[in-house]
Amino acid sequence: MGMLIINYDEERNCMMWKAEKKIIARKVPAKSLIISEDGILSLVGRKEFYAIGKLEDLPGIVEYEKTGIPDIKIGTTDLAVPIQFCFNVQDDPETVLIAREHGFSLVVDYRKESFSIRNLADLSLCLTGYAGEYLPDCIYTGGIVDSKGRLWMTLIDGSGELERLEESQGYLCVVESIDGNWKLTHIKAEECPFGAICLSLDEKTMYTSNFRLTKIMAWDFDINACTLSNQRVFMQLENFVEWPMALVMDTEQHIWCAVFNGQKIIRIDPQGKIVGVVYLSSVEPVAFEFFGHDLIILTTAGLEDLDMSPNPGVITPEELSYKGHVYRVRVGYTGKPKRSYKHVESASGSGSRSRSASGSASGSVLGSAAESN
Numbered sequence: 001m002g003m004l005i006i007n008y009d010e011e012r013n014c015m016m017w018k019a020e021k022k023i024i025a026r027k028v029p030a031k032s033l034i035i036s037e038d039g040i041l042s043l044v045g046r047k048e049f050y051a052i053g054k055l056e057d058l059p060g061i062v063e064y065e066k067t068g069i070p071d072i073k074i075g076t077t078d079l080a081v082p083i084q085f086c087f088n089v090q091d092d093p094e095t096v097l098i099a100r101e102h103g104f105s106l107v108v109d110y111r112k113e114s115f116s117i118r119n120l121a122d123l124s125l126c127l128t129g130y131a132g133e134y135l136p137d138c139i140y141t142g143g144i145v146d147s148k149g150r151l152w153m154t155l156i157d158g159s160g161e162l163e164r165l166e167e168s169q170g171y172l173c174v175v176e177s178i179d180g181n182w183k184l185t186h187i188k189a190e191e192c193p194f195g196a197i198c199l200s201l202d203e204k205t206m207y208t209s210n211f212r213l214t215k216i217m218a219w220d221f222d223i224n225a226c227t228l229s230n231q232r233v234f235m236q237l238e239n240f241v242e243w244p245m246a247l248v249m250d251t252e253q254h255i256w257c258a259v260f261n262g263q264k265i266i267r268i269d270p271q272g273k274i275v276g277v278v279y280l281s282s283v284e285p286v287a288f289e290f291f292g293h294d295l296i297i298l299t300t301a302g303l304e305d306l307d308m309s310p311n312p313g314v315i316t317p318e319e320l321s322y323k324g325h326v327y328r329v330r331v332g333y334t335g336k337p338k339r340s341y342k343h344v345e346s347a348s349g350s351g352s353r354s355r356s357a358s359g360s361a362s363g364s365v366l367g368s369a370a371e372s373n
Contacts (some may be wrong), residue, residue, distance in 0.1 A: 017276070017279070020123065022325045022327055023296070025325075027224070028043050032286070038091075041291075048078050049111065050075070051074070052326075065336075066136070078108060078258075084140040085099040086099070086145040087099075088340040090149060096110050104120050106235065140153060142246075142247075144197050147342050151175040154172055155170070156171070156194060170188075170195075172208065173186055174183060174187055187227075197256060200249060201251065204221055205221055206221040214239070214240050214256065215235070219232075236257065244257045245287075246285070246286070249292065249336040250334060250335050253270050258297075263278070263280045264278060264285070278329055279298060283300065293330055293332050294331065296327050
């Protein structure tokens, strides 16, 4: 479904697809997506969740129009809390962990009007820089959960001038819950900003991109010692005005990389060679996930008002105009199984299903699938 191989470059041994089929026709102001353990797709906005529905029931707007299936409705849950990133929680598909500006919260029943927000232990993501100065303005740029249920986050120092963001310090941190106590460990600090992040199938290699630069780096990863070593360049993108926005590993040890300002997603083999390209038409990829043999791709137009000359001004994720379509492309490959965050309560804790703070939801419906924007 949604698969269209438009070319096969024998010289480069590269397969090519084109993203044409949209799950919904209207644009949604979202910046990331999450697929829960029960298969429901939700888009994550600045302060909202947009629940789309079970992906197995969403063959695409073209099929919906042909078969007469009722229009898709988008349910909105307004948290009124800025969301940086969102992660599934182990064994609890109704609960997600959200990263806020200076900490984390559990959102219970996040797809319902009766949702509640549990602020976890005060865990500031303010870090200490090279000179020991306090850095209160770190920007989240990526995150992943390893097989031990630990959350790895990439951040950059956003306190400087926007034009100098390429030279900002980058940070790689791990967050885990040990005997009910939250712990943040500052693993790496680099003079170049960290961006996207993913792990190899055996979790012996960690890959990170440099925000707004053209390199994907590889690190030897010791999951038991929770350490990184042997930093090296895994791949260099050819066009210096493009940069890797998101990284996802498939079950054949190939990395899929969303190339922002390139209108494409590339598939990279273990040697760093491009062996596949998914082309997008006049939109940029923001985030994507595997669902079965399909890619679910969130896009944005996002650059209309920005200078994209050969030496463009640097932008941050928060400055993108997040309002785009969601595409589904049958690529024939499957993704590395997604890990969920392992949340451990203290002996006096009440579990992730408990509610310590009540939320309110708008309960609104944005519109039907047939509505275009």
